[in-house]
Amino acid sequence: MSKEISEALEIHQFMNERNVIMSFMGELTHQVTTSLLKNLKEDMNAANVDVVTQKRLYGIIVECLDNISKHWIALDIEKVLGRASPPIFMLSRVNNYYIILTGNHIPNEQIDLLVKKIELVNSLDKKGLQDFYRQTLAKESPLERDNAGLGIIDIALKSGNKLEYDFRPVTKDVSFYVIQARISL
Amino acid sequence: MNALLIEPSDFSPKVVFDPVKNLFEVSGESRPENTSKFYVPILEWLQQYQNVLYWEKDKFGQSAAKTFEFKFDYFNSTSAKFIMDVLMQLDKMAQDGFNINAKWYYDKRDEDMKESGEEFSKLLKKLPMEFIET
Numbered sequence: 001m002s003k004e005i006s007e008a009l010e011i012h013q014f015m016n017e018r019n020v021i022m023s024f025m026g027e028l029t030h031q032v033t034t035s036l037l038k039n040l041k042e043d044m045n046a047a048n049v050d051v052v053t054q055k056r057l058y059g060i061i062v063e064c065l066d067n068i069s070k071h072w073i074a075l076d077i078e079k080v081l082g083r084a085s086p087p088i089f090m091l092s093r094v095n096n097y098y099i100i101l102t103g104n105h106i107p108n109e110q111i112d113l114l115v116k117k118i119e120l121v122n123s124l125d126k127k128g129l130q131d132f133y134r135q136t137l138a139k140e141s142p143l144e145r146d147n148a149g150l151g152i153i154d155i156a157l158k159s160g161n162k163l164e165y166d167f168r169p170v171t172k173d174v175s176f177y178v179i180q181a182r183i184s185l
Numbered sequence: 186m187n188a189l190l191i192e193p194s195d196f197s198p199k200v201v202f203d204p205v206k207n208l209f210e211v212s213g214e215s216r217p218e219n220t221s222k223f224y225v226p227i228l229e230w231l232q233q234y235q236n237v238l239y240w241e242k243d244k245f246g247q248s249a250a251k252t253f254e255f256k257f258d259y260f261n262s263t264s265a266k267f268i269m270d271v272l273m274q275l276d277k278m279a280q281d282g283f284n285i286n287a288k289w290y291y292d293k294r295d296e297d298m299k300e301s302g303e304e305f306s307k308l309l310k311k312l313p314m315e316f317i318e319t
Contacts (some may be wrong), residue, residue: 062259
């Protein structure tokens, strides 16, 4: 058995043990996203997941994948690192939760603002999130380029759990950013 | 004025704004690849329609009531801002004295969709918004 096959089997076993339902590593174009979402809808229907959970899960995944696309467009990571390093998306079901996890590179200069946004939504309860959502909706012009605020609030609202995140430094300018949302079943 | 008709796709809603039939409806899923490209023509159409309504009111007096119906299965946060803009435009028309109202449809199992509509309506000054469970 070649080294590659052996490693692939290990990756499969690793994912299997962690109840991964769906994972994707590669360029997340709108077309790829649409295809993943279609599969997801079918899987959830087949698994008889209730409508509210289905819709919340769907909504969180759309926002997470949209975020990845935005970062992907803004940052030519192949140029920065000298090699391809595409983003990752993973959906798993562990105990009584669905876990949505995405990872992608971002410029270090964006980290502080992102941490502030996540910490702020993590500090709010449902009512606070709804108020914040409404304020953001009223304030932001749709044509403004930076529209990350509403997406994070939406994820937090639909998740109903605190968001977890991490940044792993890759170069002096770029880090790998991972964010995880959970939905209780 | 010509109707605005946009066919639905897996990621963008169906739009029927037809003044002749007095039918105004947006339905389906909204997460277009380019949200601005999708919604700006809708906002421009509404702006033109508003001008027509002003002209008609001037000439013939108040026109018949117009109901804008929103029947979303899902919309992403980027779409939310544009939907807000559509509602704001309708709200402006209502504030200017036109007989305009909105209906927000939601699946009875989907409380989040109802709450989203309620959040929108809290930001409107005059436009009456009715919530309809399906």
